[in-house]
Amino acid sequence: EPEVTQTPSHQVTQMGQEVILRCVPISNHLYFYWYRQILGQKVEFLVSFYNNEISEKSEIFDDQFSVERPDGSNFTLKIRSTKLEDSAMYFCASRFTGSMNTEAFFGQGTRLTVV
């Protein structure tokens, strides 16, 4: 069964460093998303990406964040100059286009720890 894969599963980084979280969405999906879950809190939408550009972003997604689809398979989230409060679980999701195909498939997440 096709699945969304994320790497690494856990990343530890020093405050101020840049990190890149990687995702491989399901191959025929066209909508891509990043969500964040701070420990013990709800899952929060960060950004959606379609047709090689950001289609929607939340207020959390400020200038320190960026997304990219560098090739036909990967979808990355870059966090510049990480802060302690960026520590969270980051989930990538993808969805096939079309109004009837509304299910989002999630990856297993990357746990980011900023120290």
Added chain:
Amino acid sequence: AQTVTQSQPEMSVQEAETVTLSCTYDTSENNYYLFWYKQPPSRQMILVIRQEAYKQQNATENRFSVNFQKAAKSFSLKISDSQLGDTAMYFCAFMKPLGGSQGNLIFGKGTKLSVKP
């Protein structure tokens, strides 16, 4: 703006019993989708069940069913014959149709369900 509220932070149920998780939401939209996602300790979010707002019939997936009350903006999840593997965090989520947004999900805070042997 849409909001999703889950008023039960934690619940427990005996194995083989039935449990109902509550969810309410607020929206001015008439057409939308609602979901329940399960997040077991492995952390991966798994879709449990979904409901289209234009459908009056409540969705059912094996032991999982919903009670969708559109006028009351209520979307509860019933788990019958609870199993130990149902122990997880359960999130209720709202989505506008893709034509009205880019399909992002708005989640509630979740309900931690423990199934006890």
